[in-house]
Amino acid sequence: MSQDFLHVSALDRIAWLHTGQAYIPDGEHVWRVWCEYAIVLVARLPEACLPESGNIAGSLVMFRTHTDEDFLHKIMVHPDMRGRRIGTQLMQTALRNTARSVLLTVDPENAAAVQLYQKFGFQIRRRIDGYYRPQEDRFLMAFEPEPA
Numbered sequence: 001m002s003q004d005f006l007h008v009s010a011l012d013r014i015a016w017l018h019t020g021q022a023y024i025p026d027g028e029h030v031w032r033v034w035c036e037y038a039i040v041l042v043a044r045l046p047e048a049c050l051p052e053s054g055n056i057a058g059s060l061v062m063f064r065t066h067t068d069e070d071f072l073h074k075i076m077v078h079p080d081m082r083g084r085r086i087g088t089q090l091m092q093t094a095l096r097n098t099a100r101s102v103l104l105t106v107d108p109e110n111a112a113a114v115q116l117y118q119k120f121g122f123q124i125r126r127r128i129d130g131y132y133r134p135q136e137d138r139f140l141m142a143f144e145p146e147p148a
């Protein structure tokens, strides 16, 4: 996985261009660390045919936290590959074996992401205005696994 970090990081830089928010992508160094120590899933194509991200069509990063809830930091699919259920497959894999609650935050205006998360059972716990900067509001959403 650690060898993928430059392609995942490149995907992160292009995944948010439609939002006009240049500060969303994370840096290459932290992707290097996450690819080795966090839960990073990738959707891999047989060939490196995608602009910027080579053979990486999508990725998801999730962390174990110091609380009793995991945190899904980010899911992204290459702009040329959206609407083909790659996001669905990444979410299914991430949640398949989780026994812990999972938290995430999402821009309330990001309808595609909010719908994807709701489809997997995430519920809006609360809205936090100015979560990052004054204009960057977020829903805090939570997924509760089925009791064992």
Ligand SMILES: CC(C)(COP(=O)(O)OP(=O)(O)OC[C@H]1O[C@@H](n2cnc3c(N)ncnc32)[C@H](O)[C@@H]1OP(=O)(O)O)[C@@H](O)C(=O)NCCC(=O)NCCS
Binding pocket: 015, 016, 073, 074, 075, 076, 077, 078, 081, 082, 083, 084, 085, 086, 087, 088, 089, 106, 110, 111, 112, 113, 115, 116, 119
């Ligand atoms: C959100 C994102 C990951 C979805 O990936 P995807 O592979 O295109 O999604 P899928 O094809 O698996 O679709 C899964 C579900 O997402 C939702 N969805 C996807 N695209 C949508 C759109 N344009 N409008 C509304 N809902 C949408 C739907 O609920 C869909 O389920 P359905 O087809 O049964 O209706 C992708 O659009 C993306 O990378 N967006 C930019 C990055 C981002 O916003 N990430 C999420 C915040 S961290």
